[in-house]
Amino acid sequence: MLFLGILWMTSWIGSFLSLSDNLSPSWNTKITPTETVSNLGNLVSKHNPLDVLSQQPINTWSTALIPTNYLKINWGTQKSLSNLDNSVKSPTRVVQHSKKQLCYSLVENADNRNILEKSIHFASAELIKTRSSPRNFLPDKILGSLQDFFRFTNMAQQSFSAVTSPVILVRRDRKNYEVWVNNRVVANLPNEMQAKSLQTRLSQLTALPNLDANQLRPALVDGIPALMAGNRFLFGIEKQISRQFNRSGDLLAIEWINNLRSAFQVPTLTLLEAQREMYGLSASNVAMSGLASWYGGYFHGRLTANGERYNQNELTVAHKTLPFNTYLQVTNLKTGKAVIVRVNDRGPYIPPRSLDLSREAARCIQSEIAGVVPYKAVILHSKQPTMTLNPANLKTDKLKPRKQLALVADF
Template sequence: MLIFEFLWITSTISSFFSLSEKLPANFTPKVLPAKVSTNLGKFVSKHRQFVLPQGKVLSTTLLPTRFLRIDWHNNDSGTNIEKPRNSQKQTVKKSKKELCSAGQEIASQQPILRKSSGWTSGTIINSSSPSPDFFTHKILRSLQDFFRFTSPIEQNFISASLPVVVVHRDQSNYEVWVNNSLVATLPTEKAAKLMQQRLTNLAKLPSLDANQLRPALVDGIPALMAGNRFLWGIEKQISQRFHKTGELLAIEWINNLRSAFKAPTLTLVEGQKEMYGVSPSSKKLSGIASWYGGYFHGRLTANGEIYDQDELTVAHKTLPFNTYLQVKNLQSGKSVIVRVNDRGPYIEPRSLDLSRVAARCLGSEIAGVVPYEAVILQSSQPKMTLKASTLTKAKPKPVRQLALVSEF
């Protein structure tokens, strides 16, 4: 009986709204949606009497407004994603500043004007996996859709029920948001939905420790990791789309994810040490460092690779190829880890020739030539792989490898 009474009330309200839509423009009341939503919040929480068509008088209280914010679709209470306590005052968090962005030295001296729009300004793609709903759950979900107004009410309902969302901005631009924090931008809807599914599964882990979120190299590809669980690999086409090395993207996205789960972010060097699995040795060097790009971009390096000025590499006259160096700019105090893949420089007294993006990370792109100190790094962690077959292959010189968990 209560169900029919409740449906009669909602149908009456629905008829009122549909009637107002069919009225001529000069008869339509000028009522702001925000005012309607405020009055609705007061209306649904009060004790009232209703007269039914049969003449009976019922005394009842409509559902409180917080009842409409419950996510009846998700029965899992094990997630440790924090729900917003005071959603009226909640603001959308911006993603962290990009690492080693172009023109960083100039931008730091001038005010930056950016129009930051939250995820609610885009088209939200609901890719939740299909699961059987109870009849009562379907009714309550429909009520949530019925009482959906413009911001801030609409934003509160969505943020409470969709902690991980995909937002479609424009063509080839799909953003993945976690707890109102932008984590990553992907070029296809399929990839964005897959990341959404993995992050949703990650959030449901009862033993999730956000401090274990870290970047890594998995089979040579920059990746996002949760301990030894593989989350996402950044392929070459994604990094080329952003005109940025995959290593920097992996650290940025991990920092965005750590911020979304209320964990401290990593510095550039901390993220690189986690990714490359290296630690400092006792060997150091110093001198003058320059950088090269432009004319050499796309040409062969001394070790046979194609030179990419957007990769974190360096040229040195004698150090073995694939040696990692932690280089510090003595003028700016900034540091970055680079890998030796070329020979040079051959202009005295320079002893290091950095890639363009490495110079940006050090703050020496404009200066061109700066004094430096460097520490030679050594491998301290096994290489990571998702290919279990590589662990059984016989090799003359065995290399330590760590098999990863690829699925949640």
């Protein structure tokens, strides 16, 4: 009798826990803003001997990322299933060059595209589960224990705290982690530790009650391209990250800031606006013109005239006489495209050329294919104080006074 009583009790509890599964869709809690799905193709294109309720998404941490327009589809209708089935049977969808991608190559050669310029497939990806808040109430603890013991799944009650959070982390592969904010990809990072660091900072940012997204901007902090919210430091793009993706750290910072501004629905910055903000520059009355060429792979990694290693992915330029570290705003007179570059080398020595741009700078003004283009350049002056995270780095030089600013690193 005792055994039958225990069996009856466990059956009753199981029926109670799964009650919401049998309710109509209108009674079930809607999970927003996203629902993760697993093996969608198998569900709609293959016969399944088990009864599957069309109104119930299948919840799993090993997810398949799908385009955001799918998230707006009512999966329970026959029309929706037909559209989904067509998308599964169709060739793999790819994302072409995004307009948010700055200074990409116009040369249609897949071997020369870097890891971020390659097409991104909507293949399987893993959602990195973050720690959810612990259950503080005794009924929640009992319910959770019973669900774990009897392996019951309550669709309506499952929290999806990591998915519904405004900031989530997705692993595409071993060396590609995506940080999402408000259903938008903000940044790609090569390892999980760096990605989690950015995720934590952005989670703290989104929790601020008086966040002004218009203050999101790029900057140089201790010489490193960084993401800033006003004078609050968010994340620095170390050289390791830029080398991993073969991209300029300056351009990555600008792209990520623009992605973040888009996620908060504020206007993005143009390349020149972002560069002027990052370097703290203003135009002078000194201008020049002539022909500009560019140099790339053969010189990549070699010493420049100022002692740096030439990096064809950075925004630099060679000039015969201008002082090193002079900033120039160079405009391609054929395309109207402009970019800000820093003088770190001497040349060119083939007349009548007067500027030799890095390959990345040439891509920014769309002169990579032409090779040599007419240009106009304006010398820029620095107006922004040096920014640092460590107040101990602030130095006082009586002979050469320079404005310095200690930033806020904590929320």
